[in-house]
Amino acid sequence: MNYELIAIGTSWGGLQALSRLLSDLPAEIGQPIVIAQHRAVESPEGALARLLEQHTDRVVRDAEDKDTLEPRHVYLAPPDYHLLVEAGSLALSTEDAVQFARPSIDVMFETAADAYGERAIGIVLTGANDDGAAGLARIKGSGGVAIVQDPDSSERRRMPDAAIAAVDADAILRIEEMGPFLYGLCCEVARA
Amino acid sequence: MSEPPALPRRAEDLERLEIELLLEGVFRRYGFDFREYAQASLKRRLWRRVYAEHLETIAQLLDRLLHDPRCMERLLLDLSINVTAMFRDPSFYVALREKVVPLLRTYPFTRIWAAGCSTGEEVYSLAIVLQEEDLYEKTRIYATDINEAVLERARTGVFPLDKMQQYTQNYINAGGQRSFSEYYVAAYDSAQFSRSLVDNVVFAQHNLAMDRSFNEFNLILCRNVMIYFDKALQDRVHALFYESLETFGVLALGHKESINFTAFADRYEELDSNERIYRKVA
């Protein structure tokens, strides 16, 4: 399978987990990455992107409406918007919060599943609520790959626990195991 | 003879076909045109309606829509995203005061178009800024939306009282100069905003996808509306705005919308790149 998109959702503890994940990610992985991280509405413009950019040489930035998905780019759901995935591009929405969250991880995952089906990889990381579980199930149900951070090693285990309860995950991994695992999925299989 | 069309192969292709047929059906049956709205959000909402009606496919929903106008009303509610707030993005209003107000001062009279104004919170916010900057008296604001129901609410100027705490904070962050509570009277669970804020406002129904330009403006606000459109429709609406702005007129988009990839990118200069405020120069 040639995977074409990596979608990641997280809330509490996400900054650290994302930093580690991105810094470990082998350079060969060229798939665009979309991230929904719950954050405060008033968080300053681009602050999260700047923090994450220190851990990777990929381009990291807040998504804009109708952005084209580029290889080796990392797109963040902007504060107070839902991030929706279309085939090859992104769209934003201000519709109501889903389960109190805007951005909603479920919305991003569900649209990623719709647009990319079996070519999507979904990852749920540390977090203190259930967002992302239903969306990850959609990714898996559409033939994509579901990965969850090992709850015991997560800063907050509720989000990974909820995802594991909702989906028969393809892999439950500690954060430091994710890079090699993704390399296996994205690079080795493609070469074979 | 024309080529036979490519036949749907996969489940997604079939779904795509059903959505196209549904949108075409809704347009031909009721005149509502959602054919160029952004797919992902549209699809989510269509499926939500399919399940709420206890149906199984989008084609079944089309059947019901064609024969039952009440089902169309329910779908319209699903499809209209009217979420808005007073002083949403306070930093935008700061930029408006600092960069746009000085330009507006140079005109003897100012016409502003708030396109896709929803229930009016944005218009009342704008009017407050203009009053505080002593510009309101020589301004006319045309506030439009496709949806008559939200305009009706906008005209009343009544907003939920429990939002006032957040709006007050937004107002302060937006550079407000007075006490926010001067602008409304609280009654039970609602806040009635001062009628003077809408003295110079005309609320009118206007469909950006189909209707023409109706005036020349010094400032057009269209925030968080075009994100629901696909690229082709966005381009057409940008043409409409370009045509409706006088030279050196200002166009203000939502925080995460950009003019850069449209056909009109080189006709504007950036007044504030973070806040997506542009000025027509050519």
Ligand SMILES: C[S@@+](CC[C@H](N)C(=O)[O-])C[C@H]1O[C@@H](n2cnc3c(N)ncnc32)[C@H](O)[C@@H]1O
């Ligand atoms: C999310 S609200 C934005 C409200 C406000 N501008 C803001 O930023 O808070 C989007 C509005 O666009 C309106 N809209 C959608 N399609 C439209 C069209 N074709 N023509 C005019 N308005 C439209 C909707 O009815 C809705 O009120």
